Amino acid sequence: MxxxxxxxxxxxxxxxxxxxxxxxxxxxxxxxxxxxxxxxxxxxxxxxxxxxxxxxxxxxxxxxxxxxxxxxxxxxxxxxxxxxxxxxxxxxxxxxQDLNDIQNDLRHSLSEGKYIDGDEIQLKLQQAILSLPERQRLVFNMRYYDELKYDEIADILSVSTGALKASYHHAVRKIEEYLKTQS
Amino acid sequence: MKDFDEHKDELKNAPFLDKMKRKNVFEVPENYFSEMAEDWKDKAEDEAIMEETRFLKNIEKKNIFQVPEAYFDQLPGKIAPENQAKPKIRLFWRNPAVNLSIAASIVILISLGIWGLFNRVSSQEADPSTLLSEVPTEILLASVDVSEYDINMIVETMGEEALKDWTEIQNLHLDEEEVSDLLDHFEVSDLEAALLENPE
The missing domain is CATH 1.10.1740.10 (RNA polymerase sigma factor, region 2, helix turn helix motif)
Incomplete structure (x- = not known):
């Protein structure tokens, strides 16, 4: 339809x-x-x-x-x-709980594997994303997976596009660092 | 020029078309071309950052999250106006006993009709035993079926500290709708079973 x-x-x-x-x-x-x-x-x-x-x-x-x-x-x-x-x-x-506990809960949900279908490297990527600060995690997911434009993300989060671009680029580098230490 | 002349000749055979004003009827959304240029610039910058990575760029972009069978077929029906209930509230029952204490506290406070009173009493002033003892039995029974368990046992089991800590309960920022929903969905048997599983 x-x-x-x-x-x-x-x-x-x-x-x-x-x-x-x-x-x-x-x-x-x-x-x-x-x-x-x-x-x-x-x-x-x-x-x-x-x-x-x-x-x-x-x-x-x-x-x-x-x-x-x-x-x-x-x-x-x-x-x-x-x-x-x-x-x-x-x-x-x-x-x-504090933020770390919540992140641990989320990691636990991820590792439980209910309705999740990913190989080891995909799960590592998700763990890396979960290790990000909240805003970077949101921005990374919306840009990387949902492929939203920065203008759209700015509307959603009420943040300037400049700050969003910086957040996304920081997130990419942190994820890369996480993956490097886990490899 | 030859092409143009040929085209003019062709239109001689189509006089109506020849007389029509040439106009582009296709429109694009406002700022479409400027936004497209900006979007491509952003993508190029993002790709440049991604190219600097060694691990991330080699991971396939894939959605690993799945849903139960027919989930998306059934969801529109669940959301249909005739099936709409009040917004749901999660009690976090799957988590440790301390969560249970808070949920149970709220339910008991509401069921005893003293939720408003507790919201007006500071944590230093609140004394659960005194407040509970002041609640008429008929209100208690009319609110929740407590015939199968002793309310004092519950208070003791979950600990007075949890009851005293109104700040934590208030931090849930439950509005009237959520509090009402909490009562609607509360099952005494669930609480009893959970208490037996988590006596601390």
């Missing part, structure tokens, strides 16, 4: 009579993109499923207020990113 043009989709999403059908189309169009973005942040499938559902429920709730100052895609990315980071933050606070 060909995706509806964004303007048409938005008009339908904001029309009460067509909202449900249009939202169904939106979910079909963007669910995989959002799922894998969230999955790279929270790693575990069950957690991803929860965060994704919350993301889509919030999109449904707030789509009437969306004023198209960014694309629907970056708006959804922003909600998903916020929901995923909030999830990790609540998890950290709820379990009295």
């Amino acid at each position: 060909v995706a509806l043009k964004e303007q048409d989709l938005l008009a339908k999403l904001q029309d009460p009579g067509m909202k449900a059908t249009a939202f169904h189309q939106l979910v079909i169009t963007y669910q995989q993109m959002l799922y894998f973005h969230i999955r790279r942040i929270v790693i575990d499938h069950e957690d991803t499923d929860d965060v994704l559902q919350n993301t889509l429920l919030k999109a449904w709730k707030y789509i009437d207020q969306f004023r198209a100052q960014s694309s629907i895609k970056t708006w959804l990315y922003r909600i998903a990113t916020n929901e995923a980071l909030t999830f990790l933050s609540k998890k950290k606070k709820a379990s009295f």
Whole structure:
């Protein structure tokens, strides 16, 4: 099925009579993109499923207020990113964990291998990405895997493109360093 | 010039087409060409950085994350308006007993109708035993089915420290909707089983 043009989709999403059908189309169009973005942040499938559902429920709730100052895609990315980071933050606070513990949890989820299919080098790469500071990890994933433009990432994270480019380049060098020490 | 002349001759046989104003009907989004140039410049810079690496550039770019069978077929149905519930909240049950303590604390506080009271009492002033003893039994029973376990046992098991530490609970920043959701999804049997598994 060909995706509806964004303007048409938005008009339908904001029309009460067509909202449900249009939202169904939106979910079909963007669910995989959002799922894998969230999955790279929270790693575990069950957690991803929860965060994704919350993301889509919030999109449904707030789509009437969306004023198209960014694309629907970056708006959804922003909600998903916020929901995923909030999830990790609540998890950290709820379990009295610090950042290192959370990173260890994420590494543990990765090594458990549930719904993960990667050889040793792919897993090492994921471990390297998990070792990055949060913002660098987000930027690296969105640029390297999702191939978003810096402008889009800037919209999502509310950070200047200059800072994003620096973050990405730092991330690449740190990952390389990690892989070198592990080789 | 020969091509042009031939073209003019061809149009003589198509008078309607010859009279039509020539116009490019194809449009591009605003700033398309300038953004494309910027995008290519960014990609070139990124590739230059990647080329400097020895290990990373040789790893295949691959998505290693998988989903259960038919997950994406079923998700739109789960999100459909008629199936929408309130946003879900995770209780982190799979984690250690200390997480259980917090979740249990919140549930008990809510079920006893004293959540608001605790939010107004500082950690130094709060005394779980006193507060619990002031809760009328009918409120307690009306809120949660506690007939199968002794609430004092739960308080003792999870430790008063967890109950006293309101700051940690408040740091969860639960809004009313989430608190309501927490109650809706709370199962006494889960708590009981978890307590037995994690007595500390």
